Amino acid sequence: MKLILATNNEHKVREFKQILGNYFEEMITLKEANINHETVEDGLTFKENALKKAREITEITGLPALADDSGLCVLALNGEPGVMSARYASVDDNNASDQANRDLLLKNMEGITDRRAYFACAIALTMPDGTSYETEGRFWGEIGYCEKGENGFGYDNLFFVPEYNMTSAQMSPEQKNSMSHRGKALRELEKLL
Numbered sequence: 001m002k003l004i005l006a007t008n009n010e011h012k013v014r015e016f017k018q019i020l021g022n023y024f025e026e027m028i029t030l031k032e033a034n035i036n037h038e039t040v041e042d043g044l045t046f047k048e049n050a051l052k053k054a055r056e057i058t059e060i061t062g063l064p065a066l067a068d069d070s071g072l073c074v075l076a077l078n079g080e081p082g083v084m085s086a087r088y089a090s091v092d093d094n095n096a097s098d099q100a101n102r103d104l105l106l107k108n109m110e111g112i113t114d115r116r117a118y119f120a121c122a123i124a125l126t127m128p129d130g131t132s133y134e135t136e137g138r139f140w141g142e143i144g145y146c147e148k149g150e151n152g153f154g155y156d157n158l159f160f161v162p163e164y165n166m167t168s169a170q171m172s173p174e175q176k177n178s179m180s181h182r183g184k185a186l187r188e189l190e191k192l193l
């Protein structure tokens, strides 16, 4: 069966294909399927947004669709930036650059010693018959004091993982997938499939 990946983010596509490649004959992105559709991510939770994104693509194409919604939650900031992670430093309603988001996070963390944070990821798989599968994963760490590492994207170079004494931007993609929020949510989905 063909599956539409409701994202054009190449980091996510690689992770999706690595873990779910065995379950679907073909996995194609929105761009590859020639679908130019942008879901309004106005849910209050990661789960709501993931389900909304996947369901809209299944309704448009009549095919199974997989979507995720993810973000960084910082305990001392009451869970911010949370579902607003991509738009944290935005002045309009569009996504801000990763750099602007990280700069704002570091500024908001000034003077805060409790640096505990987690990445959260919700994944939704929607089927043409209306059924859906939903899972969630978390990846715990701490917000660093400066950027470290070249891999990854988003907040990775500020996300320090004490057990490995490195940020998630210093990990190889395989190492990060083995413990990441998205990796965990995908493996939970694999169990359901």
Ligand code: IMP
Pocket: 068, 069, 070, 071, 072, 085, 086, 098, 101, 119, 152, 153, 154, 155, 156, 180
């Ligand atoms: P989404 O594409 O709506 O899920 O937005 C997620 C946002 O959260 C991204 O723009 C990143 O800023 C952040 N984020 C989510 N997952 C990760 C990750 O694995 N590493 C770094 N940042 C992430």
